[in-house]
Amino acid sequence: MRRVLVANRGEIAVRIIRACQEAGVESVAVYSEADAASRHVLLADRAVRIGPSKPAESYLRADTIVQVALATGCDAVHPGYGFLAENAAFSRMCAENGLIFIGPSPEVIDQLGDKVFGRRIATQAGIPVVPGTGDKAATYEDLVELGRTAGFPILIKAAAGGGGRGMRILNSEAEVRSNFEDAQRESLAAFGSEVIFAERFLTEIRHVEVQVLGDHGGTVVHVGTRDCSVQRRYQKVIEEGPAVSIPLESRHRIEDDAVKLVSEIGYVGAGTVEFVVDMKTGNHHFIEMNTRIQVEHPVSEMISGFDLVREQLWVADPEHRLSFTQEEVSLRGNAIELRICAENPSNGFAPSPGLITELVLPGGPGIRVDTHCVPGWKVSPYYDSMIAKLVIHDVDRPAAIRRALRALDETRIGGIHTNIMFLKSILSHPDFVANSVHTKWVEQHQDELLEPPVRTTLQPA
Template identity: 50%
Template sequence: MRRTEQGPRAPEAPGSAKRRPEGGVGREMFDTVLIANRGEIACRVIATLRRLGIRSVAVYSDADAGSRHVALADVAVRIGPAPAAQSYLNIDAVLDAARATGAQAIHPGYGFLAENAAFAQACADAGIVFIGPTADAIRTMGDKITAKLAVAERDVPTVPGIARPGLSDADLIAAAPGIGYPLLIKPSAGGGGKGMHVVEDEAHLADAIAAARREAAASFGDDALFLERYLTTPRHIEVQILADAHGRVVHLGERECSLQRRHQKVIEEAPSPLLDAATRAAIGAAACETARSVDYRGAGTVEFIVEAARPDEFFFMEMNTRLQVEHPVTEQVTGLDLVEQQLLIAAGHALAFAQDDVVLRGHSIEARIYAEDPASGFLPTGGRVQRVIHPGGEGIRVDTAIADGLDVSIDYDPMLAKIIAHGADRDEARRRLVRALDETAVFGFPTNVEFVRALLELPEVVAGDLDTDLIARRFDDLAFAEADARVFAEAALLLDDARVPEAVTVSSPWSRLDGWRLGIPAPRRYALVCGERRAEVLVTGSGSALSVAVDGSSPVAAARRAEQPSGCTITIDGVTRTIAAYATGSDRIAVAHAGAVFEVAVDRVSHGGATAAETQPHLDSPMPGTVVLVHASDGSRVEEGDPVLVVEAMKMEHVLRAGVTGTVSLHAAQGDTVARGQTLATITPDAGDATSDDAASDAPGEPQETT
């Protein structure tokens, strides 16, 4: 155990419930709950436990020892090393932590063990309440074939196709003509789009079946397949249900989750802009029947697929037997805390409201913030969070696990946070979310903030004309910002502000760094680089009398004003915008605006035309990964261009080469796990090296006087 609760308290016997005093939840409720998860969902559950006066227990791996959910919980228990199989998926370790802390119940969050029937059964066997459905319900709904058969008996519509256990390749091929093309091959186990194949004609069916079986076996250990009719413009509609142990089942309306990339949701909203009141009632009733088919208990989500052209025709896809990532949009339109409802149901309470009591108010939209680089095929990023700025304002909610200085590991899901906006109608919610994303900034590694903001501005999204292929179709049409003259001017003004304070207090004019001289003030020169782009910026004056010129343009008036918490307001040539900024050193600054983050540095360019990367005396990891090879030894001499280290991540290797000739100082060893941007080696240039002369004449962050 890493730390214990503050103050002595004898743990309750596992599995018992305690009568709490008035002012808490009331009636019978758990005293201590363990959260068998991490990240933002663990923080989310802890928030409700704290509000209800219930003691919270966090579990963590070595990679998460400094994580936010660990700091928030009353008690935190180490359960293993970084790999999930040895920590968060280790059932025995989780149960041992529950016993050691006296936890009477376990909330599984989502992911990891949340839909693991063996875990639910192990909790029951240990006398610890699993906050979720029974193991039998999880098992039935976890297999898509048995789930379809179970709901069909309740007259819940399913996608036309063939689904039964033990279908052979020959069975699938024989059934295909009756289903019609295009059709969809789906694995019975698992999710996330793995093993799914769209087949346009008979000629490609056999090969696609073989590929799907290989992928399903590799991903889920189960190669069972079934076929469904493929809907050409599908919309993903899901319904939130609650069911207690006393026979009451209600639905809380639907969520639209059609904005997806590679079958992974990106933006969700409630209610769906597609459905009318009659269809909403019908799809909600079908979801409740789905829950009754397995005697469901707790919070669950029933997922349907709907043809965009026929919104009154919906088909059951699957049931998620847990809380969903997107549950906050339902909470905002219903006013219910779904985690509290889970706790009450698990403690044996009956639902305190009926279906007619559920009223949807306004509209809510959620954007998932991921540590990923959309420009590089959505590859995961990660590393040290140098600074994070979360939005605020009316109708804005932020569910997050990140804070300044935390390390985002590549061992787990890359989701960092969720930004949720509520409004009186869909347009107000969407506009509020766009504004909130404008105010959101994560410094340290690439994220998808700019991508989701651009997505929300697509005409189809504005109009609510959605389908699951929209992102793939329109991705190349999304406009991503590039460093322009405005960005370089802003960066120069911020660097200049750090070097030239508003009130110069030095007594000697020879010690001043603001270009002071008799007569007309000298401009301060900043040679800057951002990615492949470069610019030279001249800043003149101080205080309220500033001017700026980029790449020889005519100087224009400028002003800067600090603002919290968003950052600062900069006015250039009469145009004002608010930006967030983070200084990573005297010669580097990151500027964020409208979701885009630009890392701008003083350009160490040699007169010979070498790039900034080639003349850097320090070697930084371009991605989170592992040092797999070290070519140079500490203290050895290297020539410009020599390989020094090799970093590997996601089966990609990147060779870090010396940018100057000099002596190596190593800061990492073979086998080390490193973060993106982490300095792995520095090189002290040889005396008299041309690069060092240039660096001296363009010292990082030093304003340069021009004549």
């Protein structure tokens, strides 16, 4: 592999280009009109404009991206996350044009993009799933039967969905009746499929995921767990690793189940297997697998010392095997990732596009900042509001929290609204400090978290 086209933007494009540089591989960036001065454009060996600012006219144009890759002599395409990263048709188009798609095969993307199929594979492998409507498309009668047998509330999901879109909590048979067809229409409009399924809604859960890597020789390794329970409307806000919220023995069982699932399907590249852990019983259940690098992959990199993106580049070659074994994975300390977003928490978390007039980022031991922004950068209204990821590592969780608060105190971003104070409030809250949060905790405490934080004293270990 000599040259890679990076089919993305923002901090993940910067991250991939840096990995290419360290691996001795040339990079080609693509950019929209809004991103002409972006850091990923400046860092790449070559950059090509692919269209207007709207994603549908630029970053989602699979045909244009493949044409650019061929015209610039690329051997491979790295999709990052979002946009075309889990698009089987794009992966197939790359293969048909002789380009290596840095990710799993289109067949695997198709299979795991269907959450019903994922449940079926997990069940076949003996991995627990949340009680639900089984491994097929759910009918109205299936939802009613689930509510009667497992008990309400139940949770409807789009089989082809993700990121919390298309999810509805139903509390009674009457709500099933009034929501079923609407949910099908919403799923069809958003994901091109009206297939839905349902699970029993677990009220207090942890969201725990496992970073996995596979190669063409059938080897699969995991790089530990991450706890992504701090969420707002199903969107992750803070991620931690390892998931010290659950006992070590439980973590090992989850890691083993993740490897078992990935081995079952012959997965190649980096991926994430996601579980929920019932806080009342301690039981874990598989929910889905994401066939791409994740926003929160730096958490696993900080605690393991491995460069996961460089590993993606390496194993994309069928002749190459993973550069490390499971026995060589040794997790050290704790890491926390904070998503800094251009949004206004006091105004319903409305996006806050505009000109960044001041940008002071933190530094010091154990601190990593992934961003594409510079002073004078104009945050566009066309893309996701995340403008930086602040990743902190220290010897244990209390030390990492202290370091994270210090790093946020150092951070200054002017000209736009950000969620920095909201992140400080979460990190300072006694529940977070005690590691007793769950996926609905932010919404239950949102008014309190919008107030200026009151620091909880964290004694050094």
